[in-house]
Amino acid sequence: MNARILFFLSFVILHAGHAQSPKFKHKYLNAIDSTSLKKHLYILASDSLEGRNTGSDGEHKAAKYIIEQFQTAGIQPYNDSTYLQNIGLWTWRWNAFDFRNKENKLEHYKDITYLSTAPIETIINAKCIFIGNGADTLMQDLNLNDKIAVAVVENLNNWYQLASKTKRQGALAFMMVHCSDNEAFSELAQRMQASRQEQSVYSTKPHFSKSLTKAFALSAETVEQLFSLPLDSLKALNSVDAFSRLPQPELSLYCPITIERAQANNVVGYLPGKTKTAATLVISAHYDHVGKQYRGICVGADDNASGTTAIIQLAKAFAPLKGKLDKNIVFLATSGEEKGLLGAFYFADHPQEHTFAIKANINVDMIGRIDSTHKSNYIYTIGNNHYPEFDSLVHVANSMLTPMHIQYDYNKSQGFGNYLRLSDHYAFHRNNIPVLGFFSGLHKDYHKPTDTPDKINYSEMEQRVKLIFTTAFLAAQKTAFSTQDD
Structure with missing residues (x-):
């Protein structure tokens, strides 16, 4: 001073x-x-x-x-x-999360959790294909074009690299289930639900690219229902031939957003x-x-x-x-x-x-x-x-x-x-x-x-x-x- x-x-x-x-x-x-x-x-x-x-x-x-x-x-x-x-400011919020397996609605945050911020404004109707743990030796022989890739992973918080890889091979969306800990899904779902109760605000009008990766987490029960096998049996599959014998259930995915001026x-x-x-x-x-x-x-x-x-x-x-x-x-x-x-x-x-x-x-x-x-x-x-x-x-x-x-x-x-x-x-x-x-x-x-x-x-x-x-x-x-x- x-x-x-x-x-x-x-x-x-x-x-x-x-x-x-x-x-x-x-x-x-x-x-x-x-x-x-x-x-x-x-x-x-x-x-x-x-x-x-x-x-x-x-x-x-x-x-x-x-x-x-x-x-x-x-x-x-x-x-x-x-x-x-x-x-x-501008704000955006989710209008709805509408995910279905045939006529059965999947309950958001209980059966399935959307992880991305990319809105799905046009309904996606696509078949699911199981890809095991997503190893390169398996992925190179899989046809993922216009399908939803479903993987078994060890960490639900570290999905971006594998999701991006499936997208490069033509997948419309990526879904994953934890290999052993279903509590990991519940915790992630709770965290995502709490965060989405809060509106997102921006200083300029937000824009979302249609090419953004669309990633989901699934509960073990949901994956077992989709593929008609226990999770332990699914984890044991390790060949493209074994994957091809699994059912390919069709899912409907829709989650539009509203963009408006923030108060x-x-x-x-x-x-x-x-x-x-x-x-x-x-x-x-x-x-x-x-x-x-x-x-x-x-x-x-x-x-x-x-x-x-x-x-x-x-x-x-x-x-x-x-x-x-x-x-x-x-x-x-x-x-x-x-x-x-x-x-x-x-x-x-x-x-x-x-x-x-x-x-x-x-x-x-x-x-x-x-x-x-x-x-x-x-x-x-x-x-x-x-x-x-x-x-x-x-x-x-x-x-x-x-x-x-x-x-x-x-x-x-x-x-x-x-x-x-x-x-x-x-x-x-x-x-x-x-x-x-x-x-x-x-x-x-x-x-x-x-x-x-x-x-x-x-x-x-x-x-x-x-x-x-x-x-x-x-x-x-x-x-x-x-x-x-x-």
Whole structure:
């Protein structure tokens, strides 16, 4: 930290009254307490929100809750008409899985599981041919043209190479059964079913090539019914001649998709600064998470119900300063961060949708836990190695409170620890806007159903949010991030 900058900023803060700016008062922090933080976080990380996957009903519920809190605090809609900013995503979902053996329907996830993302928009009617373990010595003498190749394998998760080989020999689809462990099929089916409960979202309209490989897993019972032999007997077959004596049952395969615009929205409100000012500080946190896994709902308590809770409570703490600060403050809860910072990119790249001149960004992502290298009283900061003024501001803010240990471990420019590109602040940094990220570190529950509200350290989180408020208060002063065109 540059000592001269720190001295200058301290002087400015202590004499802010001369510039008609409000002086910092500790009473502004009264709205930030562990009880309120815990209340919001438990709501945002509840099972009823189903992991807040981008564009999902659970995320919509979270957006509604954030809007209600902004309204209660008197935070205005970002464009004076709505708090919701659609971020222009596309989504696709499966319409149906219709797989049949003659007139008998195969139950998806019980008898058969589709593994590919390739839609089957036109019904495939084709005969199945058994190919053993798919060894080259067997495959070279098999005619797979316009057929469905069925193999016995040792690993249901390692199918692509063999599936591609059958496709090159003319097969319309590839199916496989585990050679000995039918539980492997059940586990894979559960995993695929859970993943498909979540819609897939894209920044552009998705396109699926008709030539994509179509791969399936089958239960042992299904394979035995298809070929009228026990699995152990099928495994013992090792010649093309033996395969040719098996029945070649016909299957019907159909699984179309729907592509449509996603209802994925940033939630954006703002606190007006002094009359007619366009200069704006953005405080951001993503409120989306990763939805469901087959082992349970990823409620995302730390990631990032903690950051979302922080901006709700920061909005309430700043509310009494409406019209008094030198900058507007935008409170930005982004969608699509888990899909690639999509909501933050959209907001940063569409200035025509608002009237703010963005001077700086403070981003809050995972501030609720204690990592394995600390016991208490710390926070990681990200980006301030690029922006010395922000580094000075956070240290001045820290000196105005009970000091925390400000850590730089995730503030590297490259390699491990380079988190500048991994959260929403990067969308502003790449537009040359000064950024400062707050982060409490990684932990073993990251992106797992075990990231739950009971593991949050609420007293530690309270101190962190107070530091964020004080840093933001300083960043909202006229002297901070000022340019000639202000």
